[in-house]
Amino acid sequence: MTGVTDPSASVAGTSSGEGPAGLSIRGVTSSYGRGDRVLHGLDLTVGAGELAAVLGPSGCGKTTLLRIIAGFIAPDAGEVALGDRVISGPGIQIAPERRGVGIVAQEGALFPHLSVARNVAFGLTGTGRAERRARTAEMLGLVGLAEYGDRMPHELSGGQQQRVALARALAPRPALVLLDEPFNALDSALRAGLRSDIRAALRAAGATAVLVTHDQEEALSCADRVAVIRDGRVAQCGRPDELYTAPADPWVASFVGEAVVLPAQATGGRAETALGPVSVAADAKGPGTVVLRPEQLGLAPVTADSGVRGRVTEVRYHGHDALILLDIPETGRIMVRAPGAPEFRPGDEAAVTASGTATFHPA
Ligand SMILES: Nc1ncnc2c1ncn2[C@@H]1O[C@H](COP(=O)(O)OP(=O)(O)OP(=O)(O)O)[C@@H](O)[C@H]1O
Incomplete structure (x- = not known):
């Protein structure tokens, strides 16, 4: 300035x-x-x-x-x-x-x-x-x-x-x-x-x-x-x-914080994404994108039942939490915020789940 x-x-x-x-x-x-x-x-x-x-x-x-x-x-x-x-x-x-x-x-x-x-x-x-x-x-x-x-x-x-x-x-x-x-x-x-x-x-x-x-x-x-x-x-x-x-669009979402932006198809208060179904507003309908925050994603060790999996590429430890970057074949790189000390290291495989309500932005 x-x-x-x-x-x-x-x-x-x-x-x-x-x-x-x-x-x-x-x-x-x-x-x-x-x-x-x-x-x-x-x-x-x-x-x-x-x-x-x-x-x-x-x-x-x-x-x-x-x-x-x-x-x-x-x-x-x-x-x-x-x-x-x-x-x-x-x-x-x-x-x-x-x-x-x-x-x-x-x-x-x-x-x-x-x-x-x-x-x-x-x-x-x-x-x-x-x-x-x-x-x-x-x-x-x-x-x-x-x-x-x-x-x-x-x-x-x-x-x-x-x-x-x-x-x-x-x-x-x-x-x-x-x-x-x-x-x-x-x-x-x-x-x-x-x-x-x-x-x-x-x-x-x-x-x-x-x-x-x-x-x-x-x-x-x-x-x-x-x-x-x-x-x-x-x-x-x-x-x-x-x-x-409730960011107005994916650009605002990414500018005011870390955002996970995924293509989605919405109906009846749910949107299908590459990370599985997520809750969205009841009136969300048709193709668009959803925005999730990294703290809405969770990681777990991979088991035989695991759904979406990714490979950890980077761990940024911040004391109170850690940002974990993963490469997922279905979505590309995403970011997960994990509280406390990270349980995963670069190179580890992890299962990824989404929770909470995402914002939906029609195409
Ligand atoms: N005195 C000036 N004459 C002509 N153009 C200008 C002048 N001052 C700024 N601009 C142009 O106006 C645009 C906005 O500039 P401005 O300084 O308002 O942005 P800003 O958001 O404050 O950016 P920053 O955070 O980098 O300072 C820029 O494209 C800049 O080149």
């Missing part, structure tokens, strides 16, 4: 912010003035106080959408509104600093010559000194850095800098906070902790927020709602569990 790195661009709120508002994006199209479109009539709604993740592969248009919401570029068509206030639309393009949108950039983008406290206070114009100090202290407390106001940004860790960036974005009580891949520069151990702290701070502030990420685990674990973007359109928007258990 190209990102937003100019610190002053990251403090787009105003001190007279009116608090969180819902975000409504309708039919937004963007082509950067060239022939081929980057966003194709994109629709997205985020409720007031909700944390939404915009998730998609590289080049799908996430940064472009973020720039449009922030006001750095104007859409070719469509409308962006915060609450009942249109901020981009036909004949309307409110300047970034007047939108009441705070931004947390990929790498904090703090002002290097200002102390932590002065960074946080930067957007609090038009308020008295005492109020500014109180709000700054409140925001530093919110992100767990109450004692760090006098430090300079270079005296902080990457994770602490991101917390300061969030405190700075929240200080003016923006209508909306945009988080632009804010955990990108951090190692994975730090990411998980910071993720939940930032989520808690956003909740405590009651902020409406949009988190842009290409990391599906980050989106599913952090957000109230996830919009999966594919080629400039919302492929599916829903709660994390909806996306995982």
Whole structure:
């Protein structure tokens, strides 16, 4: 992602912010003035106080959408509104600093010559000194850095800098906070902790927020709602569990987790697959594909009665579980998630069974 790195661009709120508002994006199209479109009539709604993740592969248009919401570029068509206030639309393009949108950039983008406290206070114009100090202290407390106001940004860790960036974005009580891949520069151990702290701070502030990420685990674990973007359109928007258990199509299924996608023939709540019959929705009918998650597949030692069998090609042990890859003549390579320590090794033969309900996608 190209990102937003100019610190002053990251403090787009105003001190007279009116608090969180819902975000409504309708039919937004963007082509950067060239022939081929980057966003194709994109629709997205985020409720007031909700944390939404915009998730998609590289080049799908996430940064472009973020720039449009922030006001750095104007859409070719469509409308962006915060609450009942249109901020981009036909004949309307409110300047970034007047939108009441705070931004947390990929790498904090703090002002290097200002102390932590002065960074946080930067957007609090038009308020008295005492109020500014109180709000700054409140925001530093919110992100767990109450004692760090006098430090300079270079005296902080990457994770602490991101917390300061969030405190700075929240200080003016923006209508909306945009988080632009804010955990990108951090190692994975730090990411998980910071993720939940930032989520808690956003909740405590009651902020409406949009988190842009290409990391599906980050989106599913952090957000109230996830919009999966594919080629400039919302492929599916829903709660994390909806996306995982009821993906709109096999592409979404594979993007938001490991998926086993099999050709199938459905009727009467059952679909016949190369792994045997699986349950599907009662109205599923005819040819199509089913999507199963690797934890819906089980492995057992081969016996004379075993049905479908495969040869283990790889075992990826993750501590709490293991992903086991198998080559099955009828299906090709599939993935099975087994709890605990794996009982199978590469080269072993195993019997495979499917259980639970699969999603069915008609041909
Ligand atoms: N300033 C620009 N002018 C012209 N085209 C651009 C510009 N910025 C981005 N694009 C194009 O728009 C498309 C979407 O880019 P965008 O940066 O929005 O994707 P992204 O989903 O954020 O990707 P990534 O995760 O890799 O950053 C790409 O094809 C890109 O080449």
